[in-house]
Amino acid sequence: MPQYRRAWLEGSVYFFTVVLAERxxxxxxERSVLRNAYRLVADRRPFETIAICVLPDHLHAIWSLPAGDADFxxxxxLIKSGFSRAMAASPTRSASKLAKREKGLWQRxxxxxxxxxxxxLARHVDYIHFNPVKHGYVPRVRDWPHSSFHRYVARGLLPADWGGDMRSNEGPFGE
Structure with missing residues (x-):
């Protein structure tokens, strides 16, 4: 099995993809459970969420960690375990997950x-905001409610029609 190396850069900015085990x-x-777990961790171990998009079975986020801190x-x-504690266990848990008392909701x-x-950073923010359209959940970025895109629009950082409209065959960046 390959050895995975994580980049541990104190006070850095990171892009993440976190996925449920069953897609x-x-x-x-469907629930506010993820939002509550996320906020609780952010309150206890501060970080800035630069961009985020939550989809039905995965999420993308960009975090800025405090100076001197690389512990994402x-x-x-803590976010995954807080979410999992509030949910029922997956009925198809492996022996390994049972032995480790994991509910089997998240990919490890x-x-x-x-x-x-x-x-x-700009490329990854764009990727996050366009992701619901890419996966076919909505025809326009602004139609997906679970995204920091709306915060970017409110702050004047992006126009409300950013990303185009896939119903009119207009490309994601006005192509």
Whole structure:
């Protein structure tokens, strides 16, 4: 099995993809459980959410960690466990998950990427906001309620029609 190495850069900005074990699912958007677990962890172990989009079975987020802090792993562990405690266990848990007392709701691993510069950050913010359209949940970015896109529009950072309208065959960036 390969050895995975995480980038531990104190006070850095990271892009994450975190996925439920069973896809497709609607667990992440059906309840306020994820929002509550997320807020509780953010209050106890502060970080800034630069961008986020929660889809039915996965989420993408960009976090900025405080200076001198690189511990995103504990934060994700606490968010995932807080969410899991409020949910029923998956009926199809493996022997390994049973032995570790895991409910089997989340994939154990997640994707993390250290943001390198402003252009990299902009690309990942765009990716996050366009993701519901990419997956076919909505024809326009503004139609997905579980996204920081609306905060970007309110702050004047993006226009409300950003990303186009897939119903009119207009491309994601006005193509």
């Amino acid at each position: 497709p699912s609607g667990l992440l958007i 792993a504990t934060r994700w562990s 691993r997640y994707w993390e990427h250290a943001i390198r510069n402003e252009a990299d």
